[in-house]
Amino acid sequence: MLHERLNWRYATKKMDPSKTVPDTKIQAILEAIQLAPTSSGLQPFEVILVTNPEVRAKLREAAFNQAQITDGSHVIVFAAWDNYTAERIDAVVDQIVAERGIAREMVAGYYDNLKSMMLPRPAEANFEHAARQAYIALGLGVTAAAFEEVDATPMEGFNPEQVDEILGLRARGLRSAAILALGYRATEGDWLQGMKKVRRPLDKLVTKVA
Numbered sequence: 001m002l003h004e005r006l007n008w009r010y011a012t013k014k015m016d017p018s019k020t021v022p023d024t025k026i027q028a029i030l031e032a033i034q035l036a037p038t039s040s041g042l043q044p045f046e047v048i049l050v051t052n053p054e055v056r057a058k059l060r061e062a063a064f065n066q067a068q069i070t071d072g073s074h075v076i077v078f079a080a081w082d083n084y085t086a087e088r089i090d091a092v093v094d095q096i097v098a099e100r101g102i103a104r105e106m107v108a109g110y111y112d113n114l115k116s117m118m119l120p121r122p123a124e125a126n127f128e129h130a131a132r133q134a135y136i137a138l139g140l141g142v143t144a145a146a147f148e149e150v151d152a153t154p155m156e157g158f159n160p161e162q163v164d165e166i167l168g169l170r171a172r173g174l175r176s177a178a179i180l181a182l183g184y185r186a187t188e189g190d191w192l193q194g195m196k197k198v199r200r201p202l203d204k205l206v207t208k209v210a
Contacts, residue, residue, distance in 0.1 A: 005143075005146040005147050005149075006143070006146055007197060008146060008149075009142070009145070009146040009151070009152065010192055010193070010195075010197065011153050011154065011192070012068060012151040012152070012153050012181075012183070012185045012190065012192075012193075013068070013153075013190045013191065013192050013193075014067065014068075014071065014185065014186040014189045014190035014193075015067070015068050015071035015072040015151065015153075015181070015183035015184060015185065015186060016071070016183065016184050016185065016186040016187070017070070017071040017072075017183075019073065019183065019184040020073040021072075021073045021074055021150050021182050021183060021184070025148040025150050026049070026074055026182070028144060028147075028148055029076075029141055029144045029145050029148060029150065029182070030047065030049070030076075031144075032140045032141060032143070032144030033047055033076075033137045033138075033140055033141045033144070035140065036136050036137035036139075036140040037136060038133040038136060038137070039129070039133055040092075040110075040111070040114055041092065041096070042084075042088075042089065042092055042130075042133070043092075043133070044080060044081040044084065044088070044129075044130035044133050044134075045078055045079060045080045045081060045130055045131075045133060045134035045137065045174075045177065046079050046172075046174055047076055047077070047078060047079075047137070048076065048077040048078075048079055048167055048169075049074060049075075049076055050074070050075040050076075050077065050167075051073065051074055051075075053070070055166065055167075056069050056070050056075055057070055058166045059075060059077075059158075059163060059166060059179070061162075062158050062159045062162035062163050062166060063155060063157060063158035063159075063163075063179060064157055064158065064159075066153075066155060066157065066158075066181070068153045068155075068181035068183065069155075069179070069181050071183060071186075072151070072153075072181045072182050072183025072184075073182065073183050073184075074181075074182040074183070075179060075180070075181050075182070076141065076179070076180040076181075076182065077163065077167060077176055077178075077179050077180075078134040078135075078137060078138055078176070078177045078178045078179070078180070079134075079164075079167070079169050079172075079174035079175060079176050079177065080127055080130035080131040080133070080134045080174065080175055080176075080177045081126070081127065081130040081173060081174065082123060082126075082127050082130075082170070082173050082174060082175050083123040083126045083127060083173070084115075084118040084119060084121075084126045084129075084130070085119070086115055086119065089111055089114060089115050089118075090111075092111070093107055093108065093111050127175055130177075131175075131177040131178075134177045134178060135177070135178060138154055138178050138180060141180055142154055142180065145180075145182060150182055150183070150184070151182070151183055151184055151185045152180055152181065152182050153180070153181040154178060154179070154180050155178065155179040155180070155181065156178055156179075158176070158179055160175060160176045160177075163176040163179070164176050
């Protein structure tokens, strides 16, 4: 089932603007993103779900006119933390303690050590680390969309400064890292539809160390 769905999906180039992804499927995709593993469980990013047509039109301009952003029905922007701070890490600890019902001392030492490593680093290095965690969630979102038979086009080709301005991300301590357009493939007009999926063979991709 997994391989079947992953072979079904492709980076859709032309969405059908007449079709809307149901809320139940969007919710399932968002919940998969929520469950993505991240370094030390920090989840150092936020997920911006955009359906507003005017905002999506602006995002399309910032993404070099990629039509999937407006022809699809939903756009997800993965916005990574611009830096790690004591407050952000402490908030993670607070949630762990509250939800697991454990003493703070059980985890405080680990996260204090994490802060001693991360907080002195340049903000750009911390943003790049946070963005890599967002990419893990992006991968889960793409996979979940395939299971829901929703077409998904992951995008890195956009002007991040413009996207940040459109969504007001910098004021929230966030920076855009990736975009995922969601919708349904058009029956015609997509040169990639029906093409054989091309990947390097396993014996060229995988090196086994026994």
